[in-house]
Amino acid sequence: MSKPEPPRTRSYFWDNERALSAFMIAPAIIYIAALVGFPFVLAVLYSLSDATTGDPSLDFVGLKNFIAVIQDPVFQKALKNTFIFTFVSQALVIVLSKALAMALLENFKGKRIVRFLILLPWTAPIALGTIGWMWMLDSIFSPIDWVLRYAGLLGSPGAMLGANPNLYWLGVPGLAMTSIILVHTWRMLPLATVIILGGLTAIPREILDAAEVDGAGFWRRMFQITIPLLLPIMSIAVLFGIAFTFTDIAVVYILTQGGPVHSTQVLASWAFFKGIEAGDLAQGAAVALFLFPVMAAVAVLILRLVRRTEVT
Secondary structure, eight states: OOOOOOOOOOOOGGGOHHHHHHHHHHHHHHHHIIIIIHHHHHHHHHHTBOOOSSOOOOOBOTTHHHHHHHHOHHHHHHHHHHHHHHHHHHHHHHHHHHHHHHHHHSOOTTHHHHHHHHHHHHHSOHHHHHHHHHHHTOTTTOHHHHHHHHTTSSSOTTSOTTTSOOOOTTTSHHHHHHHHHHHHHHHHHHHHHHHHHHHHHHSOHHHHHHHHHTTOOHHHHIIIIIHHHHHHHHHHHHHHHHHHHHTOOHHHHHHTTTOSTTTTOOHHHHHHIIIIISOOHHHHHHHHHTHHHHHHHHHHHHHHHHHHHHHO
């Protein structure tokens, strides 16, 4: 006589790992779809239509807006400025954040105050900080010009203002681009410093001590040990920096509004001026969509770099 089969254990939802994982990640997927997916689809629909703020109806016009945008000389200048603005500021951020992170590893008096001052630009509202920089870069009341004058780099300290005028930081194309790059570097420096500082603290001290015992100097340890081990975390800092910089509008809008003569115009600001202030929603959306392939390509390249570095 066969033995009766034991009662089967009932399968509960909480014991199903696949169903449970899908349930737990669903809110994040819904949030991303609502926050990113819906605006992206709406931007694509607008870019293929003739929608304006006066007539938001979606009448299909094909690629007409993209052709008009590409032929626009202001768009061409904004595209060039976006790359200059992004890569120059990120190069400065990486170099300066590496130096600051290494300095913060050392023990010195007032270290907590220095950390607070370094993190302050990131914690303060960007609009408030940029307004402060707008005052410091003023053509009449700039304290930067005052320091340069008393340092002998901008005429003699006792000279009349008419004989030695201040620098027009936001009124000359080259100086205006330099100004927004420096302000954005000041803004992004704390985040990169914290990320790289975390990577430096994760490097085993035994490796550096062994290299020092073997006679490796500071620069040899830097380029053969520290930087190779920091490449994955530095790539993450660069990824975040490029993402923030490519889509940034606050610094440009508050300081220069794209001027003078569109010399500091970037894609994000031009999309805003074209789509919102000028009322051409279709062309504004078309300009904004040019950010998507660039951001996707940069993300793929940096993630591949991170994976390759981790493997090697």
